[in-house]
Amino acid sequence: MELRTHSVVLEAEKCKGCTNCIKQCPTEAIRVRNGKAFILTERCIDCGECIRICENHAKKAVATDLETLAHYDYRVALPAPSLYAQFKVEKPEKIIAALYRFGFDEVYEVAFAAELTTCAIQECVENHPKTNAAGPYPLISSSCPVVTRLVQIRFPSLIPNLLPVDPPYITAAKIFLQERLPRLNIPREKVGLFFITPCPAKITDLNNYGQPLVDGALPINLLFGELNSLLPEQGTVQALPLVHHRSGGIGIGWARAGGESWGVNAENALAVDGIQNVARLLEEIELGKFHDIRYIEALACPQGCVGGALTVENPFVARARIQKLAGRDGAHTLSNEVKMMYADLKRQDAHFFTHDKGIPDQSVLRLDRDLAKAIEKLNQLEAILAKLPEIDCGACGSPTCRSLAEDVVQGNAQMTDCLFILREQLEKLARKLLILAQNRPPAMDWANEKEEENDP
Ligand code: SF4
Ligand code: SF4
Structure with missing residues (x-):
């Protein structure tokens, strides 16, 4: 992978984690985690869309002073x-x-x-x-x-x-x-x-x-x-x-x-x-x-x-x-x-106006360079995506449900980053807790009898 420097950077102290920028980025290069945005530099094309959109002026161009x-x-x-x-x-x-x-x-x-x-x-x-x-x-x-x-x-x-x-x-x-x-x-x-x-x-x-x-x-x-x-x-x-x-x-x-x-x-x-x-x-x-x-x-x-x-x-x-x-x-x-x-x-110089060095393929959007692994990851991604609400709300800090699924597959996020999944899991946990709370140990069965006696 070619190493590039970038000119668009985040000033973390100005970022309020509003997630406005993540949907505007044409290459889905921005994530918000722990209340702050960050740029996946290998995806960034320096288009400046995030500079335009950020009302907190948290994105800026690095230039000469x-x-x-x-x-x-x-x-x-x-x-x-x-x-x-x-x-x-x-x-x-x-x-x-x-x-x-x-x-x-x-x-x-x-x-x-x-x-x-x-x-x-x-x-x-x-x-x-x-x-x-x-x-x-x-x-x-x-x-x-x-x-x-x-x-x-x-x-x-x-x-x-x-x-x-x-x-x-x-x-x-x-x-x-x-x-x-x-x-x-x-x-x-x-x-x-x-x-x-x-x-x-x-x-x-x-x-x-x-x-x-x-x-x-x-x-x-x-x-x-x-x-x-x-x-x-x-x-x-x-x-x-x-x-x-x-x-x-x-x-x-x-x-x-x-x-x-x-x-x-x-x-x-x-x-x-x-x-x-x-x-x-x-x-x-x-x-x-x-x-x-x-x-x-x-x-x-x-x-x-x-x-x-x-x-x-x-x-x-x-x-x-x-x-x-x-x-x-x-x-x-x-x-x-x-x-x-x-x-x-x-x-x-016959090549004065042209670049003969060739333009390299820098595709970073494929799931894996190994085709077999890429197919396996794609299947995982589809399975995860099927569980997500697919409303692309961005509350998880990834721009779309699909990108969250991809982040999970790549080990960069968890399913519970999705608020809907988190609520579902909390609900299941609450139900389990309720059942557990109602289950009395056999030695305390007298307590159940007393409760029954007191029932009107
Ligand atoms: S400069 Fe463009 S590509 Fe880079 S993070 Fe901002 S919106 Fe995305
Ligand atoms: S169109 Fe915009 S990004 Fe492209 S070269 Fe002109 S100013 Fe730069």
């Missing part, structure tokens, strides 16, 4: 396109200016890298075998790390459908390190590369990438207040000499659901957002549907990355803003600069 910026002489911001949707501005340049005012020495737009990623996806889709038999179809974007992880642990049969193209935040960091850093003439350890992220999953993905790419990830909601106060006044954007490769509309559009597939412009593409919708769609693909669809853009957050768990703005408002900004920033075409840079990077 602002003090870390001071450790570097030269600080580079890699802003996710969704950052642009958080502010009421007419052009992204103002937000980039605010990043400079905040203290970054350079801004390297992830939206620009998204345009190069668009070229890579177009090429992969184009070169993919045209029939499902040689396929497979539909191809599924691996741009959202939550979806990739969900496929790995819950729908491993769909791993071959995942397109092996790195997401834009990985590509942006790689390009900076390869193309820009050597020209800076500053030692690598003095340059701090900071991704500004809308979600915890991208932090996890960067942390587990296999080679260190960035020096930190700053949540959008951590920077928002400060950046908002640093936005330039109407029409007064200062010169921005170190914004490399200003992104066009296609790159900015990646922040919203439908933006990626709009950019890729593949025939017969589909865009889906929201983790439950994505899970339902994957279930249907597993059942053999949608072979006629060529490309699926699947994003875990509502309305796409603009709805990430670490953003600030309402996702619908944010999506509308992105649509406006993307419209302003160019028609449905990639610039010559993008196309030339894509070709150049590919010439240097």
Whole structure:
């Protein structure tokens, strides 16, 4: 089993054991025991749903703090396109200016890298075998790390459908390190590369990438207040000499659901957002549907990355803003600069935009790796489930009756964790106690006679 670090954690002292989060988790990764929640890390896909739902703010994302910026002489911001949707501005340049005012020495737009990623996806889709038999179809974007992880642990049969193209935040960091850093003439350890992220999953993905790419990830909601106060006044954007490769509309559009597939412009593409919708769609693909669809853009957050768990703005408002900004920033075409840079990077390394390491099957939802044992456990599970009320009340601390049955089979819970079973057993015990209480020892039979005499 691959060892991963995670970005979503529980602050136990804030948890009141309310069980609200256990039902929202798409992989049933949360349990509540002894009045506190805990996360089964091997199941967690860092989707952030539990951060959104917890009213006690007991779940949080582990990210970089602002003090870390001071450790570097030269600080580079890699802003996710969704950052642009958080502010009421007419052009992204103002937000980039605010990043400079905040203290970054350079801004390297992830939206620009998204345009190069668009070229890579177009090429992969184009070169993919045209029939499902040689396929497979539909191809599924691996741009959202939550979806990739969900496929790995819950729908491993769909791993071959995942397109092996790195997401834009990985590509942006790689390009900076390869193309820009050597020209800076500053030692690598003095340059701090900071991704500004809308979600915890991208932090996890960067942390587990296999080679260190960035020096930190700053949540959008951590920077928002400060950046908002640093936005330039109407029409007064200062010169921005170190914004490399200003992104066009296609790159900015990646922040919203439908933006990626709009950019890729593949025939017969589909865009889906929201983790439950994505899970339902994957279930249907597993059942053999949608072979006629060529490309699926699947994003875990509502309305796409603009709805990430670490953003600030309402996702619908944010999506509308992105649509406006993307419209302003160019028609449905990639610039010559993008196309030339894509070709150049590919010439240097044919796999620059793709991961050839393969995506491992991380299924943790099977009962046992040994098939015979798995079947035996499944029979036990069904037998236990038959005794449970199947109302999925969650009072036991497991999200469903089925998951409690599974926890019992795996030795992680007891039948009596179910309140109904506990009551049944107490009732049986009470009846036994009553019978025992009425049974007098033979030597005291006179007592029974006396009781009979006293009866009216
Ligand atoms: S981050 Fe998502 S997968 Fe992980 S525990 Fe929270 S809801 Fe479950
Ligand atoms: S949709 Fe975007 S913001 Fe949400 S989890 Fe996926 S990559 Fe992160």
